[in-house]
Amino acid sequence: MNAYYLGINCQKKPFDDVRVRQALNYAIDKKAIIETVLQNQGVLSHGPIPSTLPGYNCKLPAYERNTQKAKELLKDAGCPNLTMKIYQKPSREALNITEGIQSQLSDVGITAKIVQVEWSALKEMINQGKCDTFYMAWLADYPDAENFLAPLFHSANFGAGGNRAQYKNEKVDKLIETAQATTDEKKRNKIYQQIETIIHDDAPMGLFMAPKGVCCASGLG
Numbered sequence: 001m002n003a004y005y006l007g008i009n010c011q012k013k014p015f016d017d018v019r020v021r022q023a024l025n026y027a028i029d030k031k032a033i034i035e036t037v038l039q040n041q042g043v044l045s046h047g048p049i050p051s052t053l054p055g056y057n058c059k060l061p062a063y064e065r066n067t068q069k070a071k072e073l074l075k076d077a078g079c080p081n082l083t084m085k086i087y088q089k090p091s092r093e094a095l096n097i098t099e100g101i102q103s104q105l106s107d108v109g110i111t112a113k114i115v116q117v118e119w120s121a122l123k124e125m126i127n128q129g130k131c132d133t134f135y136m137a138w139l140a141d142y143p144d145a146e147n148f149l150a151p152l153f154h155s156a157n158f159g160a161g162g163n164r165a166q167y168k169n170e171k172v173d174k175l176i177e178t179a180q181a182t183t184d185e186k187k188r189n190k191i192y193q194q195i196e197t198i199i200h201d202d203a204p205m206g207l208f209m210a211p212k213g214v215c216c217a218s219g220l221g
Helices: 018-027 030-036 067-076 092-106 119-127 146-153 170-180 185-202
Strands: 002-008 083-088 111-116 133-139 205-210
Touching: 002 018, 018 067, 018 092, 018 185, 030 092, 030 205, 083 092, 083 119, 092 111, 092 133, 119 133, 133 146, 146 170, 146 185, 170 185
Parallel strands: 083 111, 083 133
Antiparallel strands: 002 133, 002 205
16 A cells, blocks of 8 residues: 655656656666565555555556667657756665666666755655655555545645646546546546556656555655
């Protein structure tokens, strides 16, 4: 029920280009990080909804590492030698994750600087949209896919509301609102799967799923 992720600021150039966000996802070997740094204490996410919840789209492919694809996307987006910053709170455990990400990004020509900021200041910076990317976590308040979709991806929740990636897609907004008003569980789950597919393609974050208390926790989203 916890999602640990690399948030990507969708409103900040060049990360407002979906090709750049997808490139980051193809560049990062999340499976390798889970196996080595997390010692298999996490689960690779295919999308924002945990596999234990109704509405999870089991047919959605995870972003497998593909350095050639990442390089091609970056070139197409006009930034083959991207320089960026990854923000996180001071934490040795979180640093283990971000250093792994940093190394993997360098393989596709991305220079990533890790910036550690005190927790309250970090939240304020992220909420104000000042960070390129950031490593954080979201711990669910209740076991329903809605709690992963509405707070993290509805544009009404920019910043402190949970949507710290500053992600905005009008279709996603409408589908979330439709799902919230739908009482038929089967219909609601189909809508959740639609939402998850769109978010997957828009790539506003790189996702891990992990059990509570796992060593990669660096703060709540």
